[in-house]
Amino acid sequence: MNKEELQMLGFEIVAYSGDARSTLLKLLREVRQGNFENVELRLKEADENLTLAHNAQTKVLTEESGGKDMELGFIFIHGQDHLMTTLLLRDLIQDFIELYKKNND
Numbered sequence: 001m002n003k004e005e006l007q008m009l010g011f012e013i014v015a016y017s018g019d020a021r022s023t024l025l026k027l028l029r030e031v032r033q034g035n036f037e038n039v040e041l042r043l044k045e046a047d048e049n050l051t052l053a054h055n056a057q058t059k060v061l062t063e064e065s066g067g068k069d070m071e072l073g074f075i076f077i078h079g080q081d082h083l084m085t086t087l088l089l090r091d092l093i094q095d096f097i098e099l100y101k102k103n104n105d
Contacts, residue, residue, distance in 0.1 A: 001060065001063050001068060002071075003071045003073055006060065006070065006071065007076065009056045009079070010073070010077075010079035011079070012052070012053070012079070013053045013082060014078060014082050016050070017049070017053045017082035017086040018086075019049045020045075020046040020047075020049035020086050021085075021089060023045045023049070024089055027042035027046070027093060027097075028096060030042070031096065031100045031101075034100075036100075036101060036104070039097055043090075046090060050083075050087065053079075053083050054083070057083060
């Protein structure tokens with residue numbers, strides 16, 4: 001995998017993670033207002049994008065674990081940063097949803 005291919009995978013990871021992040025933050029705004037109607041749908045949307053981002057990451061991990069030397073650039077590392085912070089956000093928002101549900105009961 002050459003540097004250009006790694007850059008494209010980095011862009012994919014940023015895009016999919018960004019979409020997931022936007023969905024999660026929109027969901028958080030909804031549950032803050034007491035709207036729990038779309039929780040499962042929004043979580044599913046976010047998870048689908050996170051899976052796509054993770055799949056792009058896995059392509060690189062698979063090649064590197066197979067012995068290929070990777071020339072990682074800033075864009076790919078930036079993508080990794082987006083993915084990891086969005087995964088953390090996903091976990092936190094799940095907890096917030098539960099807290100808001102308890103407070104609305």
